[in-house]
Amino acid sequence: MTLKVDNLQVWYRTMRGDVQALDGVSFSVGDGELVGLAGESGCGKSTLGKSLVRLDGRMRHVGGTVELDGKELPIGDSERMHGFRFKEVSIIPQYAMSAMNPTRRIGRMVAELLESRGVRFDGIRDELLRRLELVGLDPEVLDRYPIELSGGMKQRMVMVISTLLNPSLLVADEVTSALDVSNQKAVAEALVDFRDRDYVKSTILITHDLSLAYQVADSIIVMYAGKLAEKAPTDSLVTAPRHPYTRMLIGALPEVGVRYDTRRLTGIPGSPPSLLDPPTGCRFRDRCPLAFDKCVEQPPFLEVAPDHAVACWKAS
Amino acid sequence: MRRYFGRKLGIYVLTFFVAVTVDWMIPRFMPGDPVQTMLSRASLRPEAAQSMEAYLNNVFGLDVPLWRQYLSFWGGLVRGDLGVSVWLFPQPVTGVILRAVPYTLALLVPAILLSWWAGNKFGALAARRTWLDNTVLPVGYVLTATPYMWLAILLAWLLGSEAGWFPLSGGYSFSLAPSWSAEFLASLAWHWFLPFLSLFLVAFGGWAIGMRNMVIYELEADYVHYLESLGASRRLVRRYAFRNALLPQLTGLALALGVLVAGALVTEIVFSYPGLGYLVLQAVNNQDFFLLQGVFLFIVLGVLVANFLIDIAYVVIDPRTRTGMRGEGA
Amino acid sequence: MIRGRHEFLYFAGRNRKLVAGLAVVVGFLVVAAVGPALTDYGPNDYVGPASQPPSTAFWFGTTTFGQDVFAQFTHGLRSTFLVGVLGGGLAGLIGMLIGFTAGYRGGVVDEVLNMVTNVVLVIPTLAVLLIVAAYLRVRGVIPEAIFIGLTSWPWVARAVRAQTFSLRSRDFVDLARLSGAGGRAIIVREVAPNMSSYLLMTGILLFGGAVLLAATLDFIGLGPTSGMSLGLMMNNAVLWSALQLGMWWWFVPPGLGITAIVGSLYIMNVGLDEVFNPKLRKL
Secondary structure, X not given: OOEEEEEEEEEEEEXXXXXXXXXXXXXXXXXXXXXXXXXXXXXXXXXXXXXXXXXXXXXXXXXXEEEEOOEEOXXXXXXXXXXXXXXXXXXXXXXXXXXXXXXXXXXXXXXXXHHHOOOOHHHHHHHHHHHHHHOOOOHHHHHOOHHHOOHHHXXXXXXXXXXXXXXXXXXXXXXXXXXXXXXXXXXXXXXXXXXXXXXXOEEEEEEOOHHHHHXXXXXXEEEEOOEEEEEEEHHHHHHOOOOHHHHHHHHOOOOOOOOOOOOOOOOOOOOOOOXXXXXXXXOOHHHOOOOOHHHHOOOOOEEXXXXXXXXXXXXX | OHHHHHHHHHHHHHHHHHHHHHHHHHHHHOOOOHHHHHHHHOOOOHHHHHHHHHHHHHHHOOOOOHHHHHHHHHHHHHHOOOOEOOOOOOOEHHHHHHHHHHHHHHHHHHHHHHHHHHHHHHHHHHHHOHHHHXXXXXXXXXXXXXXXXXXXXXXXXXXXXXXXXOOOOOOOOOOOOOOOOHHHHHHHHHHHHHHHHHHHHHHHHHHHHHHHHHHHHHOOOHHHHHHHHOOXXXXXXXXXXXXXXXXXXXXXXXXXHHHHHHHHHHHHHHHOOOOHHHHHHHHHHOOOHHHHHHXXXXXXXXXXXXXXXXXXXXXXXXXXXXXXXOOOOO | OOOHHHHHHHHHHHOHHHHHHHHHHHHHHHHHHHHHHHOOOOOOOEOOOOXXXXXXXXXXXXXXXXXXXXXXXXXXXXXXXXXXXXXXXXXXXXXXXHHHHHHHHOHHHHHHHHXXXXXXXXXXXXXXXXXXXXXXXXXXXXXXXXXXXXXXXXXXXXXXXXXXXXXXXXXXXXXXXXXXXXXXXXXXXXXXHHOHHHHHHHHHHHHHHHHHHHHHHHHHOOOOOOOOOHHHHHHHHHHOOHHHHOXXXXXXXXXXXXXXXXXXXXXXXXXXXXXXXHHHOOO
């Protein structure tokens, strides 16, 4: 499968104006690729992920196109998207902990969900049980209510549900953020496993945890303030980042074994610009140590090396 | 689940105790001699006054210690003896009340059930059709703000007095004697309709608005968003949201019981409908305290039973309570 | 949480429901305040021909005894507002006191208060008021308001307790506790202001509920023994066959007044909810 996103713009309509959460984003995801989508809170990564499946209440598709396997993905049209959801594109939402109906047994909810999508539960039950076992869930979890499951169990359950119909594209939105480290490992490994077993063709893993993306992703996209900063194969991005923001992000990661009195943790001073009225030019300008006069002009997202694209005047 | 019902029953038993105790306490803590007060305020014929005095002295047994009086009060209660009515002397209160209870139940039970069901259905419908929402909302607010007796008065006046379609008073036509004949049953129904309608409409307004809000709130829940992201049918989503929105409505029903009973009482007064409300009015006008106390105890008992029934219904609708977990309001 | 008075007033002024509802309530309040002075006789005085429909002399007509219905209406409005404020206010105070204490203290105190709340909650209010009021020989507006206040608080206590529970584990409360503030000070200065919007809406509902309950009591004949009230007007109307005689001017105004006031209060509440909760605001 291939996903091609071209100059996608998705804004939020608010009382004070439009928040330009996703402002012209272009990239593609190849068959079987696991792409990590990283960035600060509010950079637009969740918006990007969600807009590929279902536009939220206040989200508006303002411009740009999305192509899935050469066909248009009509993200702006909820009716037409209906056929794609669950079967071609699926999402593990950020709120997976509360994603299941609290007053329905899980198994019954899954059955009713499938029936409403025209899939007979009996035909798929065996597959469901197999996948439950794969992620380490006991089959009797289907007889339970969501409240009886721990956070990690719920996350894995939602993972199984979302991928049950073998979608081409899976968007995993902050699937590890609410978990402890051992659960995080299990979930991340499950994601890779699903891809390897062809349950899912390609995955976009949205996370603010760069180190997680490093562990499992084939390539990483870094976003900042509604625009893409850098996209590169994982190793290249981590060892030789070209965008100043990426460099500072990686530099801000704590290193195992290094103590506080030897070397202080550095953050990136300042904060991202408001997307209600974004500044012209490169949005990282105000916090960038390498900023110069050309930066008042928005740098294009250009390929500087095979599969490695950057939006920075200094990099190209 | 046993713990759930156990707790509820405990509260109800305790409440009944408190109610009975309050009932017993009040006349004794009012200033003055309760026996003389009651006698002087009730306008009785001399012979009636005498036997009444004897009876009252017996009940209040003022030469007996307080705790004895309390216990004998409970004793009478258990025997079903609620005293003797002043207004309908010498009929026992229990008998008077039991004759009136069926009428009140005939009003209350259908009105409560139908208004709750219809109100919820309408409210849910209004939550997803804007044109309906724009009419249901204001109408609902007006209805629920209407005092029960005023709607009863309006209906009695417009449909009863002015249009003459329905009778204005009584449980059945005065020219008929109670029997199982079709004519009598028809007369019963005809007299029943307006008071029932009045109760139904006011309650309906409240439920419609409440359900509309609850459904809108449920439709914003995460599980709804998830289902929609997976392309679940609107029908499925609505079914889930409706079911979940019913839970707080059920809790609300239990809370509204007192108001509903009060509404039934005043509605009966407007229509001179021979239920408990009518008894209350007569008791107040005739200073018949035993009757009032009897009605009070009956109402308390009825409300407690209704609460318990609602608790059962809650367990049916919210499956989580069956497995021993707390659902909302449990 | 509202950031400052200005934002609140800005949105409040623009909310049609809030403004309209408030206007109606204030309008009736003005009538209650000024109305009785417009007539130099009392509501129970026999001042005119009996059973007259509304005319220029008597705006709301007269009763079967020749009393001025308008005078009764304005006097009745007064007692309505009085009972609403006093009864609703008392219920609010008790509910908040119990709710805050139960929510903040927790433990045994919470258990006990919970039980008390549950018992008072289940007991049907009117039933209790029936026997209490019936035994009092002389009844006034103040006692009626007190009774209403003493029986209407349980739902408030429950809700306040729930909110206090969730608030008390928040950081700013911990900070206040660290700085040595006592329980009561914390509740008054930290917890309550965060619930101010909710408390305001609760107050409005209590006021409306008290008005309805008082009207019901008065209608049964257990209201104040002297003076006039809207419920009493309806009681008299029904008693003296106004229905059968078609004297609509006697029973329509009191009921309409109550409906209008309570309905406006509900609408105000909806408006307030929109003002306080940004998600509900229409764009």
